[in-house]
Amino acid sequence: MRLWLYYFKHAFESILGNRLIYFISTGTISISLLLFAAFVLISANFNNWAKSWEKSLSLSVYLENGTDAQEKDEIAKAIERVDGAEIKAFISKEKALKDLAETLGSQVGLLEGLTKNPLPASYEVIFRNRELSREELKNIKKSLEKVKGVDEVQYSEQWLERIEGFIYFSRILGLIVGGLLCLAVLFIVTNTIKLAIYARREEIEICKLVGATDWFVKIPFLLEGAIQGIFGALIALSVLFFSYSMFRVRTIQLFGLPVMDVTFLNAGQYVLVVFLGLTLGLLGSFVAIGRFFKF
Amino acid sequence: MRLWLYYFKHAFESILGNRLIYFISTGTISISLLLFAAFVLISANFNNWAKSWEKSLSLSVYLENGTDAQEKDEIAKAIERVDGAEIKAFISKEKALKDLAETLGSQVGLLEGLTKNPLPASYEVIFRNRELSREELKNIKKSLEKVKGVDEVQYSEQWLERIEGFIYFSRILGLIVGGLLCLAVLFIVTNTIKLAIYARREEIEICKLVGATDWFVKIPFLLEGAIQGIFGALIALSVLFFSYSMFRVRTIQLFGLPVMDVTFLNAGQYVLVVFLGLTLGLLGSFVAIGRFFKF
């Protein structure tokens, strides 16, 4: 206990005594962690957005011609029994025809020759708080199609595939970039600490010459590394938060379709970055100091 | 000349004499430039892809009913006079109806009541080797609509908007990330060189004490910085090229639609990275050495 106080005292004294070095290396750690934290921020937001996109999936449940009101209610109930499913709208035959006319635009002439309305009525169904795999969607489709009065259940297979492909691709890219970034940060931080300790290798040598044990010499360096790492992480987070508040794009319309809510890191990610800083500082010092121990 | 030889000789000797420091700091420079080069690679490919997407824009030129063969040819000529425009296909009234039936899928019943084909024939036009702004598209539309026999020219305003929005957003994000990365790399490299020179501040002091002029002391450090920067850049490029060859994803299907060809950096980007390394090394040394000149 007394010894730890001693170590801490010396670590702080040494940080003060080597202000310049610590200033420089803590700066580098901050920047590296800033890159990392920015990456976490971007990919967390991307993930949110991807999820909300997946959630924006909708089904169309087409009714047979001549379904009566009771059957309609039965179908609605059947739909709402599906986990997470919610009826967004009922589209009557008339509404369907009007929508089609709008979609056709200048080709509306197509509808002129119609003698009767050939379009079915349908329920538009969306899913809330639930991610659906293609498999699950298929099962839901099958089960709903068994309900009396339901003609067909449709979802846009193609659209789904594209989005899934895009999200999948982005996640892979994110993992690669994230991994590379992690390695880069680790490497840069270790190197920086190595250089910082290199500038002080005489100290290590002298301490060993007056009979200090390895740990007596190492512990202050490790503590200094840990302190630097934590400080670096805190600075990085502050800078990130500051620029987040500055820009505050917050809500981004993308692809017209989904609305992206830019959120800041959550508590867990905060802790992750600080923990990473701590680990990097400790590990960096540990690796770095090993080099200078051949006395 | 003789003096420069002397400087170069000393720079190389000093790099050999301070192997460890140079190894560490060149490593850091490499990693930083690797991050940067990877960013350039990704955004260059993204750009290619975005361009090819923009190129995949198409116009539909609808013909009036009862256009004769000569008019059709006139129209085709008019289209081909537009810079970069190329006719992909001529879609006759019959083909148009068949396509619509396919698109409607289960709602094909809609077409049952038709007494005559209400759909117009059309030319499908694509643009090669040309990026089009919305403004230009509008002008093309107007001018083509003046041609005799043309009923209407259409392009998907909505789709275009979405893609443009996405590309615009990605470019902004890319600029922000790239700018941040540039700053980070600058900062990290300067700091690393600062630490490396800090470890050798005694040398500077002693040289000044034996009467060396400032430039006599500085030039070898600047040369060493430049050499480190160039080496760092070359290492970064090699690593990047190596991993590029390893993964060789090369062709990525994205959104189903456009095919993305993953290409490596071009000569200009190569030079850019090396030049950046050189500049960073020089600038870093210059900034760093300034700190230790108070003798």
Next chain:
Amino acid sequence: MIQLFRVSKYFGVIAALKDATIRIRKGEFVFVTGPSGAGKTTLLRLMFGAEKPTEGQILINGINLGRVGGSRLDFLRRQIGFVFQDFKLLHRRTVLQNVALASEVGGEKWTTTRKKTHQLLRAVGLTAKEHAYPLELSGGEQQRVAIARAMVNDPLILLADEPTGNLDPEITRDIMILFRSINLRGTTVVVATHNKELLRNTDQRVLFLQNGMIHE
């Protein structure tokens, strides 16, 4: 206390010490002298375990330095005080901290450390400089800090390498009296020096080194 059996130390082709056999008894006071580059520093560093001999065996206090390493060597070093020819002070710590370090390293109680540190700084005449940093001291003052540090642990053995090279004759005399007094309290003292003055007025044992060879 200190025994060397046929010890040689080569740096490449240079023989810094050749086939030296020396036995120094507990409580002895020995001078080592010889021209520049004769091997005095090498001899002292070998006794301290800071260099490994190329050939031969070194026993300190019955412990074979060739067979000991790690924390055992650290422990041994805490019982040996060494005044380095180039002082080897920590530039980022004050005089007080430099001297105290050697004591703290052994896990000494803080009060004891403080008492011993002050006492030794007084003995070498540096009480006024205790909060100065080594680079703010004159050459002779730095040397005296190194001497104080070597003695703060009441070592079993004191090895002093040219401890008076930067000191004027008066302070040199004081330092020699200090060495004599610690020697009288049982510490084995080995002093390497060029100073003919020191050797002239002494009846102590003198080892004469030349080209790495020992002559008694």
Next chain:
Amino acid sequence: MIQLFRVSKYFGVIAALKDATIRIRKGEFVFVTGPSGAGKTTLLRLMFGAEKPTEGQILINGINLGRVGGSRLDFLRRQIGFVFQDFKLLHRRTVLQNVALASEVGGEKWTTTRKKTHQLLRAVGLTAKEHAYPLELSGGEQQRVAIARAMVNDPLILLADEPTGNLDPEITRDIMILFRSINLRGTTVVVATHNKELLRNTDQRVLFLQNGMIHE
């Protein structure tokens, strides 16, 4: 050649040099002596422009050190040789390179540099060590490298701070002969030393420093 008018140097409250007025003529050979911490090093460093005086004026060769800076000071320093008390050798360069550096700094022709360097290394007896690095040398050998470096430019002024602290009496005599010979060729020499031996056998001028005060 060297003139100090009422020069004082304070480090905080410590007066390293008080109200010193000294005039050293061209070609003189002067000893500076005094107890440890008296201000010898400070005096020499002031003459070299390595410290700025707190008060007073220093003229070297007619140039006022207080008014000169940058490249003019660099030029002046190339005409002054300084043997530092702590040597100040570049650890990453060999003995040869260390000595040659002082010559190259002035843009000297390479052949001249080489000739002078070899000649001086022979004079201090280090020809065999020319490719060694300073940390591979004994204390006295390092000191001799510092002496050789200070003399390689045939300086107008040679300032030597305790140049024989790590040297044995024989080499000390050789070095003093070297200093005398360069002095005879016109160089003004100032030597700070504790060595009573040197002062005893000399008829040169001796400045005595105590607590920063000069007594002739």
